Amino acid sequence: MILKEGKIVAGVSARHLHLAEMDLKALFGENTTLTPIKDLGQPGQYASEEKVKVIGPKGQFESVRVLGPVRKDTQVEVSLTDAFKLGVIPPVRDSGDIEGTPGVTLVGPAGEVNLNKGLILAKRHIHMTPEDAKRFDVKDKDIVSVLCDTQGRKTIFQDVLIRVSPKYALEFHVDTDEANASFLKTGDQIKIIKEL
């Protein structure tokens, strides 16, 4: 195994959703725009003040954070632990790849949206710029392994997707199951491992 040079910061994603313009209006009212309250690690992305109820066949979450800005398609990202509670098990997908995924029901102050797709478990991934990619000797869509050198629950995550864009900032994203299994916290540093 080769340890690629340079550390990468981790970001842990709790359950959240992205909304299409149409669904934002249906849930929050015709003239609503998202209200940013906190910048996220990726440039231009933010946590908004807005929250919705997410309802599955077996359970629900009262208050799930909407991330902005609006997107082409509504997408709900949960952990597998969350999915068991909702009662619907989505596949692991890259962000944006929602064809054939299950739907859930969203409820906001102005109305309800019955999604026929959009629920995913997010695939572990690393955002980086083309300059980062050159430095780490990887390219967009590569699959790498990541070492989390934590105390007591040291873990190597394989199946980690590399995502390269000039719009990205260098950051490793996992969900709460992955973070809790490995004691990884937002701000911790990880390393890329490339298997020989």
Add this chain to the structure above:
Amino acid sequence: MILKEGKIVAGVSARHLHLAEMDLKALFGENTTLTPIKDLGQPGQYASEEKVKVIGPKGQFESVRVLGPVRKDTQVEVSLTDAFKLGVIPPVRDSGDIEGTPGVTLVGPAGEVNLNKGLILAKRHIHMTPEDAKRFDVKDKDIVSVLCDTQGRKTIFQDVLIRVSPKYALEFHVDTDEANASFLKTGDQIKIIKEL
């Protein structure tokens, strides 16, 4: 890395507890004995019919399974996800090693017990017999790595404790966070990896 010969079956532990005789009586009544309903992977261990409410400073679980037989000390094993819900974060410990761990409140049909210790995150571990240990070239208390060759969330768990006793059956134990993070299910096969 050396892949040791032989596959090992995984067992996923949901939140559960073991009760000391005294606490069993306090929770379920003076003449109660545990009622086995399902054998577990380890010889002599069983899931009992009995369940208790587990209450932490921030949240609670209504109905947590008691595993039998009774033990010297009461011990409550949760995932880190569960711990966040309870509002108290225990350390990672080997089973039985509960000195200095936080307590929780247990409520049963006959009464309540306020534990002053006993809440743990279980350390990932592999139960095996001395014969297994010889075959895998490991010994009691060794720390090894485990490869979970699952589809889409392939993971190597490090910090895995080897536990050797003639009373054990060969089995790799993780909690639900670790299982959900790696897509590992009870009955799946894993491999020991020993780092050079």
